[in-house]
Amino acid sequence: MLTASAPLKDLPPVTFAGAGPGAAEHLTLGVLRALEAAEVVIHDRLVGEEVMALIPAHVRRIDVGKEGFGPSVPQSAINRVLVETAQTGARVVRLKGGDPGIFARLDEEIEALEAAGLSFRILPGLSTAPVAAAAIGQALTKRGRNASLRILTGHDMDGFAEQDWRGLARATEVAAIYMGKKSARFIQGRLLMHGAGPETPVTLVENASRADQRVHAGTLATLPALALCCSGPAIILFGLAPRAAIPAMTSHEEARA
Known part of the structure; x- marks a missing residue:
């Protein structure tokens, strides 16, 4: 787990979490605990239904799904949603299918947070x-x-x-x-x-x-x-x-x- 340098604002860090390829049995305990503690989950299209079912009912869910060569939420819009949601002070989990560091445009979202003075942590997932x-x-x-x-x-x-x-x-x-x-x-x-x-x-x-x-x-x-x-x-x-x-x-x- 990597935590960013000290935040410029006294807000909870955004958690980038890997949901694994689909089955709940491949989810790490760290990611499960982050989902249970979340107030908002911003998730991708490929997160498995079994994993989505583990998110508590009271947690707000924001779908920012992308599809190669198909309909997608622009990355700039995802960055904006991520920053604006984190700025409310909510405990935000950015849930990505597989591992967040493998072909998931993690760096672009981290850079958006850093530009806004927001901190983050990364919980790897099974790719x-x-x-x-x-x-x-x-x-x-x-x-x-x-x-x-x-x-x-x-x-x-x-x-x-x-x-x-x-x-x-x-x-x-x-x-x-x-x-x-x-x-x-x-x-x-x-x-x-x-x-x-x-x-x-x-x-x-x-x-x-x-x-x-x-x-x-x-x-x-x-x-x-x-x-x-x-x-x-x-x-x-x-x-x-x-x-x-x-x-x-x-x-x-x-x-x-």
Whole structure:
């Protein structure tokens, strides 16, 4: 947990909190306690229903959801709401899906608070990548396979995001690609262009950790088709395939249900 330097105003610090990918079981105790003590929760679109249900009924909720390539609350408006709400003296929790420091524009909101003389603290959350990897029975790093892990975004403020495609195209590389569903064909094209094998395993985990989680496994050659199968938010695990035990376990559980 990081606390900002001494505030210029005698007001409670804003708490930036990570809600995890969706399931309440992935919420940290620190975040749960912050939600229970909050007076206002300013939350994203991707915060799971199970987590939202843990917010006490009397707490005011402000939805500032954003969606890549879709309808969004402008970041400037989010910053303004955050500052104005904190200036009332309320105990504010800024609740973000996953971890607030991974592709969640945390710095921009911190800078808005600092410009207004307001303090903050950060409570990390479990990000989607390790949860999705666990869902397919895989580790994100493995001795002898990959000594590094790339965490990428499929798009940025300028559109499709350019990456170190040549480095990523090397055999045994592993990457977790956030917000890459709508840029799947672009990602595929760039990787093939820079030498990645079309047989490279690729897995999309849709709605990771939630009741409607789905796993779409294939290869780089089939990545665009996999992305079309996803109606909910999905993370792309490049270089990873589900272990054989996972589909069998899923089938067994479905049969018991």
